[in-house]
Amino acid sequence: MLKSFDKNADVNEIVEALKTDGGVIVKNLVDKELLDTVKADFRPQFDEAGDYIENDFNGYKTKRLETVLGISRSAADLLAHPLIMKVADKVLKPYCSNYRIGSSSGIEIWPGEMAQVLHRDDEIYPHRMPGVEFQVAALWAMDEFTIENGATHVIPGSHKWTDEEAAGAKREDTVQAVMSRGSVLLYFGTTVHGGGENRSDKPRCALVTTYSLGWLRQEENHYMAIPKEVAESYPEHIQQLMGFASYSRILGTYPGSPIAKEIS
Ligand SMILES: O=C(O)CCC(=O)C(=O)O
Ligand SMILES: [Fe+2]
Numbered sequence: 001m002l003k004s005f006d007k008n009a010d011v012n013e014i015v016e017a018l019k020t021d022g023g024v025i026v027k028n029l030v031d032k033e034l035l036d037t038v039k040a041d042f043r044p045q046f047d048e049a050g051d052y053i054e055n056d057f058n059g060y061k062t063k064r065l066e067t068v069l070g071i072s073r074s075a076a077d078l079l080a081h082p083l084i085m086k087v088a089d090k091v092l093k094p095y096c097s098n099y100r101i102g103s104s105s106g107i108e109i110w111p112g113e114m115a116q117v118l119h120r121d122d123e124i125y126p127h128r129m130p131g132v133e134f135q136v137a138a139l140w141a142m143d144e145f146t147i148e149n150g151a152t153h154v155i156p157g158s159h160k161w162t163d164e165e166a167a168g169a170k171r172e173d174t175v176q177a178v179m180s181r182g183s184v185l186l187y188f189g190t191t192v193h194g195g196g197e198n199r200s201d202k203p204r205c206a207l208v209t210t211y212s213l214g215w216l217r218q219e220e221n222h223y224m225a226i227p228k229e230v231a232e233s234y235p236e237h238i239q240q241l242m243g244f245a246s247y248s249r250i251l252g253t254y255p256g257s258p259i260a261k262e263i264s
Helices: 011-021 032-049 082-095 163-167 228-232 236-242
Strands: 023-026 062-066 099-109 135-141 184-188 204-213
Touching: 011 023, 011 082, 011 184, 032 062, 032 099, 032 204, 082 099, 082 135, 082 184, 082 204, 099 236, 228 236
Parallel strands: none
Antiparallel strands: 023 184, 062 099, 099 204, 135 184, 135 204
């Protein structure tokens, strides 16, 4: 089982558990109204375009949407939640002066969907630096997460595995992140995990955001996906999370570009 913490827990203890197990749950971090608002913002996009990236990895009974800040302003309260920022600070700041959103996806697993292939989110990067975490993810339970409806599978300790070990990951070594609506699963980009099979009669919605080292290429291209006026209407720290500030005055500059500041 993964350790779970109350929302008022000491962030150092949360990060300690994350570093030991590769995953940790923080319970009931946000209220239901925020989840309702974000889910309502997601609905039209899920219905109109949720199937467009169906494939063997994403599934064929799973609706997805990406670059969430272009779809739901309220989602910023989840993506930049102060506790998530504190955890990301502790995990990523030892290796970069600031970090970015790598990807942010709404994932609605519908009844009948099979379990997703077990994977590491860091597989998108061709190299690893032993001991350096490139990414930390926050996966919000937008609905109750149960064994039956596809609560995310995680292999505790797998963040310490070699690539060969990760490639041989077995379902029986996983635990499921059973959690209440409004709770969040935190895990590393190196932690082996995957969405679960939905054997229930209702969809299971998650919002998962990865935060990546500021000098890495972000998984999602926010500059192309989010119109400039929309991006500029967000507070500065959100713009910065999207990558609209240079890293150390060097990476990602443009004439007049702002320089990333401390986020939290
Ligand atoms: O939906 C989930 O529970 C996890 C999804 C996931 O890990 C992914 O798509 O990379
Ligand atoms: Fe994943």
